Amino acid sequence: MTAPDDSRATTSSPGSGGDESQPWLRLAQGYEQARSKEDSLDRLVEWPAQRDLLGDVGGLSVLDVGCGNGAKLAELVRDGATASVGVDISGNFPAGPTPGMELVRGDLSDLESVPGLADRRFDRILFLQTIGYADDPVRTLRVARTMLAPDGFVLLTRTHPIRWAVERAEQNGTTLGEEYYSTAPYTYYHRGWDDRVALTKHGYTLADLLNLFSAAGFRVEAAVEPQLSEDARRRYPHKQAWMNKHLGILIFKLLPVA
Numbered sequence: 001m002t003a004p005d006d007s008r009a010t011t012s013s014p015g016s017g018g019d020e021s022q023p024w025l026r027l028a029q030g031y032e033q034a035r036s037k038e039d040s041l042d043r044l045v046e047w048p049a050q051r052d053l054l055g056d057v058g059g060l061s062v063l064d065v066g067c068g069n070g071a072k073l074a075e076l077v078r079d080g081a082t083a084s085v086g087v088d089i090s091g092n093f094p095a096g097p098t099p100g101m102e103l104v105r106g107d108l109s110d111l112e113s114v115p116g117l118a119d120r121r122f123d124r125i126l127f128l129q130t131i132g133y134a135d136d137p138v139r140t141l142r143v144a145r146t147m148l149a150p151d152g153f154v155l156l157t158r159t160h161p162i163r164w165a166v167e168r169a170e171q172n173g174t175t176l177g178e179e180y181y182s183t184a185p186y187t188y189y190h191r192g193w194d195d196r197v198a199l200t201k202h203g204y205t206l207a208d209l210l211n212l213f214s215a216a217g218f219r220v221e222a223a224v225e226p227q228l229s230e231d232a233r234r235r236y237p238h239k240q241a242w243m244n245k246h247l248g249i250l251i252f253k254l255l256p257v258a
């Protein structure tokens with residue numbers, strides 16, 4: 001499983017029930033179950049690469065925007081991060097207190113209004129497969145920029161846009177280029193999470209991503225396209241086959257422009 005991030009979730013299938021404007025209230029548990037599987041691409045590829053780019057977090061404060069159940073943030077806190085906060089719209093958090101960190105229900109489209117974030121500064125701000133859910137991604141990244149401590153950086157990941165172009169070209173009998181450059185929204189059901197919940201996706205190109213970062217006042221310090229290790233390729237050939245076709249995710253380390 002990889003973690004598609006670029007869905008503006010708006011509808012669910014007829015008769016499926018639930019809050020149709022908030023599909024992550026229904027998707028959250030299925031997502032976490034899929035993520036925790038032994039052969040999930042998040043476990044095998046994405047999180048190891050994200051963790052590697054974060055480096056030593058000892059004594060650093062981390063804000064994880066769209067933190068899911070907070071498991072990644074909890075690992076960073078175990079590795080020494082302090083005064084850290086996770087924000088997620090689903091509120092799918094462990095019961096009881098989470099030592100060393102706060103988990104807050106909130107909307108990344110309105111980050112400055114999330115309880116407890118006003119006037120806070122963080123050494124690392126994470127958008128791991130989440131910026132695509134912002135109503136206005138430039139605005140959200142600009143707000144995050146104001147929350148960065150001196151020498152801080154943002155770590156942001158997004159699904160490689162080629163992934164969507166490949167899938168849609170297959171579905172529609174079109175070409176890669178047509179779909180890569182298409183701006184038409186489309187509906188997507190993730191079979192591994194909950195195939196009754198629809199997410200409405202909006203296409204983007206690599207240029208769109210780079211222009212987003214510039215517009216929000218960031219520059220790319222490093223970009224990574226993580227791959228399976230040799231060992232994981234041997235153990236999970238079906239995942240390598242998936243990566244060969246869909247490419248995976250992009251990871252960006254973003255520094256604020258002075």
Ligand SMILES: C[S@@+](CC[C@H](N)C(=O)[O-])C[C@H]1O[C@@H](n2cnc3c(N)ncnc32)[C@H](O)[C@@H]1O
Pocket residue numbers: 003004005024028031035042065066067068069072087088089090106107108109127128129130133134
């Ligand atoms: C693909 S998951 C990624 C979770 C986690 N960052 C990770 O890397 O495993 C997307 C997450 O974004 C959250 N999310 C979606 N829309 C959101 C919003 N408007 N504000 C805050 N969180 C949101 C979802 O609840 C979900 O936990």
